[in-house]
Amino acid sequence: MLSAFSLGVIAVSLLLGACSSNEPREPKGVTEQDFYEAAQKQLRANQWEFAIQNLQALEENFPFGAYAEQAQLELIYAYYKNFEHEAATAAADRFIRLHPQHRNVDYAYYMKGLASFTEGNSLFERFVPTDLTQRDPGLARESFAHFAQLLARYPDSSYAPDAKKRMIYLRNLLARSEIHVANYYFRRGAYLAATNRGRFVVENFQQTPAVPDALAVMAQGYYLLGMQELSDAAIKVLHTNYPNHPALENGVFNYDYGAVAVGESWISKVTFGLFDKREPPGFDTRELYNPEFRKAPENLDRTAEKESGSWLKWVTFGLVD
Known part of the structure; x- marks a missing residue:
């Protein structure tokens, strides 16, 4: 289970990693559910920008996911x-x-x-x-x-x-x-x-x-x-x-x-x-x-x-x- 802090920075790490490649890639050790759960916690906390980043990252890395x-x-x-x-x-x-x-x-x-x-x-x-x-x-x-x-x-x-x-x-x-x-x-x-x-x-x-x-x-x-x-x-x-x-x-x-x-x-x-x-x-x-x-x-x-x-x-x- 990822910590609240790590969930909050999932999208940020993805954005930094994206600078080295134009192709979306699945982050190591982070599942589609991790992204979704992170976004839900951030929505509950009114952390809209973090939620937006995680939702965008979810769709980018798992475009055909559940x-x-x-x-x-x-x-x-x-x-x-x-x-x-x-x-x-x-x-x-x-x-x-x-x-x-x-x-x-x-x-x-x-x-x-x-x-x-x-x-x-x-x-x-x-x-x-x-x-x-x-x-x-x-x-x-x-x-x-x-x-x-x-x-x-x-x-x-x-x-x-x-x-x-x-x-x-x-x-x-x-x-x-x-x-x-x-x-x-x-x-x-x-x-x-x-x-x-x-x-x-x-x-x-x-x-x-x-x-x-x-x-x-x-x-x-x-x-x-x-x-x-x-x-x-x-x-x-x-x-x-x-x-x-x-x-x-x-x-x-x-x-x-x-x-x-x-x-x-x-x-x-x-x-x-x-x-x-x-x-x-x-x-x-x-x-x-x-x-x-x-x-x-x-x-x-x-x-x-x-x-x-x-x-x-x-x-x-x-x-x-």
Whole structure:
């Protein structure tokens, strides 16, 4: 039996030995099981880099061994936990390509979505909450697409429930991102662009908490564009479905909601905007319609682990722990 120290340096010795030859070779006295047991101990100890090295060495030296496919799956997870999200995605793609009919291939699809879901999160952001809706939505769209692919291919997968929860969160995030862009366009005086963003949310993100603000954006935008009939139509839908929206006062839309700059006062004109300067419209009712939005990323991050018992049992599919 190898000691804990010797297990920890198995991969390091392999890397040093590899410098003398480009051909993978079986290390003397080290078995496939030794590599696998070393990796399991390092995974338990959150020693992700050592685990990655041993899993890579296992596959390199025993590509057709009993643990080879399992090592490939666990390597995806180790990369993910080590914040190497691009490597995790690449490893997942490789597993899918090599083993398209594997009984656990759904896990690879799931981890692709999970890697994209957290790729933009730095270590700092894990401890200091940030507003993810104001970041580039590209990764959110990518993650949503990966989870959607998982559900389309494996609707009965054990990872499907968690994937659905994340897709709901991502859909809400993408919708709110559109509202932030609309608010930005209002500040720039680009009323048509702002209005189009609101309409896009209403048409493509129904049932999300951003819809009330999207209707308010349309009402405000059409008003500023001089299209009162369209503004009134948006107000009617807003009042019918969200009568408690703060932009409504006794059922009447307040175009000055949030100190809207719909026109300059005489003081502002005389002082060239130095005094009595109004801010452009800004719609953000997440506290009212989605009060849990700040907690969602943290809660979802550990859903799969909680539902399946210990994380080690989860990643090894019950083979360990």
